[in-house]
Amino acid sequence: MTVTRSEYCVIACAEAWRDAGEILASPMGLIPSVGARLARLTFSPDLLLTDGEALLVRPDGTPEGWLPYRQHLALVTGGRRHVMMGASQIDRYGNQNISCIGDWARPKRQLLGVRGAPVNTLNNPTSYWVPRHSRRVFVEKVDMVCGVGYDHAAGARFHRIPRVVSDLGVFDFDTPDRSMRLASLHPGVTVEQVREATGFDPVVPDEVPYTREPTAHELELIREVLDPAGTRAREVGA
Amino acid sequence: MSDKTMTADEVVSRLRSGMTLGIGGWGSRRKPMALVRALLRSDVTDLTVVSYGGPDVGMLAAAGRIRKLVAAFVTLDSIPLEPHYRAARERDAFELMEIDEAMFMWGLRAAAHRLPFLPVRAGTGSDVMRVNPGLRTVTSPYEDRETFVAMPALTMDAALVHLNRADRLGNGQYLGPDPYFDDLFCEAADSAYVSCERIMDTAELTKEAPPQSLLVKRHTVTGVVEAPGGAHFTSCAPDYGRDEAVQREYASTPWPEFAARYLGGGLDDRYPE
Numbered sequence: 001m002t003v004t005r006s007e008y009c010v011i012a013c014a015e016a017w018r019d020a021g022e023i024l025a026s027p028m029g030l031i032p033s034v035g036a037r038l039a040r041l042t043f044s045p046d047l048l049l050t051d052g053e054a055l056l057v058r059p060d061g062t063p064e065g066w067l068p069y070r071q072h073l074a075l076v077t078g079g080r081r082h083v084m085m086g087a088s089q090i091d092r093y094g095n096q097n098i099s100c101i102g103d104w105a106r107p108k109r110q111l112l113g114v115r116g117a118p119v120n121t122l123n124n125p126t127s128y129w130v131p132r133h134s135r136r137v138f139v140e141k142v143d144m145v146c147g148v149g150y151d152h153a154a155g156a157r158f159h160r161i162p163r164v165v166s167d168l169g170v171f172d173f174d175t176p177d178r179s180m181r182l183a184s185l186h187p188g189v190t191v192e193q194v195r196e197a198t199g200f201d202p203v204v205p206d207e208v209p210y211t212r213e214p215t216a217h218e219l220e221l222i223r224e225v226l227d228p229a230g231t232r233a234r235e236v237g238a
Numbered sequence: 239m240s241d242k243t244m245t246a247d248e249v250v251s252r253l254r255s256g257m258t259l260g261i262g263g264w265g266s267r268r269k270p271m272a273l274v275r276a277l278l279r280s281d282v283t284d285l286t287v288v289s290y291g292g293p294d295v296g297m298l299a300a301a302g303r304i305r306k307l308v309a310a311f312v313t314l315d316s317i318p319l320e321p322h323y324r325a326a327r328e329r330d331a332f333e334l335m336e337i338d339e340a341m342f343m344w345g346l347r348a349a350a351h352r353l354p355f356l357p358v359r360a361g362t363g364s365d366v367m368r369v370n371p372g373l374r375t376v377t378s379p380y381e382d383r384e385t386f387v388a389m390p391a392l393t394m395d396a397a398l399v400h401l402n403r404a405d406r407l408g409n410g411q412y413l414g415p416d417p418y419f420d421d422l423f424c425e426a427a428d429s430a431y432v433s434c435e436r437i438m439d440t441a442e443l444t445k446e447a448p449p450q451s452l453l454v455k456r457h458t459v460t461g462v463v464e465a466p467g468g469a470h471f472t473s474c475a476p477d478y479g480r481d482e483a484v485q486r487e488y489a490s491t492p493w494p495e496f497a498a499r500y501l502g503g504g505l506d507d508r509y510p511e
Contacts, residue, residue, distance in 0.1 A: 070417070073340045077340070104336075104365070113312060115338070115339055116340060118361050118364040145364045145368075148362075
């Protein structure tokens with residue numbers, strides 16, 4: 001059966017937690033959640049997962065620990081966590097905005113608020129998930145810096161943005177000036193499409209690999225165990 | 239020992255316009271809605287509200303009672319963006335101190351421990367510093383010399399929280415999976431009011447739940463209100479979940495219309511449990 005775009009996205013998210021060891025995987029959003037559980041069931045068996053509230057759970061939902069908000073916020077500062085957050089806006093250096101659009105003093109659109117983005121980005125690895133890659137999200141400059149990007153991270157000892165996953169590809173910051181680079185394209189996507197949908201010029205290497213194929217076992221887990229209802233296709237269409 | 243039981247309206251009679259008011263719970267979870275509704279029925283206004291915000295903030299904002307808000311977010315959880323809060327922000331209805339969730343927690347802890355601030359590795363490099371020009375930094379006096387944000391204590395005149403059980407003296411018990419920060423709110427405020435699903439004899443509290451469920455200690459509590467359904471329409475696990483239908487109604491109805499229907503004295507009758 002053909003691998004769908006949403007399944008490449010699951011793989012690209014899961015890869016964020018490869019070789020992460022015994023840390024908490026905190027995915028925000030549906031596809032990152034499927035990805036984190038896939039990583040836990042396959043190549044990163046030591047990962048810890050939550051039920052989205054106060055419990056640490058095995059992939060089948062069995063509780064194995066207690067993590068209320070007060071402990072979760074403290075765990076962040078210990079660094080043993082890799083979060084994948086959403087982004088209403090993200091710029092070339094990985095500054096992220098989920099607070100508001102327009103002037104903060106009187107926003108055109110009030111969004112969630114900074115939430116935990118400032119503490120996350122200064123304390124544990126923070127990746128991002130963008131289900132609809134567009135110029136509205138990938139902007140030259142974010143309206144409100146919530147998650148701290150590389151150009152604002154001087155002296156931040158534990159700052160790291162391992163990857164940005166969108167419905168078009170995977171991006172990282174492995175460039176001399178720490179600006180965003182296209183790391184892989186999901187099969188079926190072109191470099192032109194990425195350029196067209198990005199509000200700044202991302203670094204594009206001469207050879208851009210494709211996001212890897214899922215294994216047969218991974219596909220089976222995604223389709224039959226982790227997301228049998230196929231909700232992933234609602235977050236990222238074909 | 240003193241019996242601290244009172245009604246929601248008696249709690250509100252002790253609040254004054256201009257006060258700094260902490261509200262417990264988190265998002266649309268275990269919010270002291272019976273107390274918030276009583277507050278909305280009063281003429282207390284000009285408040286500084288400190289909250290991990292949910293419909294408590296949305297309602298007080300819609301009613302024009304907030305002069306200043308201290309928050310990291312405002313959300314209804316299943317409805318990510320709180321519509322009444324959004325509308326208020328988009329018309330610049332009040333002053334906002336927007337800080338990170340962890341900064342907020344350390345601000346509560348600083349207040350509870352009577353410290354002027356606590357150092358936090360959060361905020362630096364973000365626009366939290368730009369929009370809060372009053373925030374200061376502090377440099378470690380030790381060899382590392384790292385610079386931190388000095389998160390000021392979030393001191394409060396009064397706190398409102400809702401718990402599953404309490405005794406008449408103010409010992410409060412949570413039975414759900416997360417205590418949120420309700421004990422810290424009570425410790426950080428000059429006076430604290432606990433509403434609960436049921437008031438029980440002290441000895442009954444630990445008959446069916448372990449002693450560590452006794453979250454709020456009576457020396458931090460001024461008043462106790464028995465308010466069955468007192469968190470409705472937010473969740474109060476394990477007593478009840480969020481009433482999604484009413485939350486949707488709240489989110490999609492113009493505030494004056496919703497307020498007339500829900501605050502006109504009929505709400506408590508409509509939702510006794």
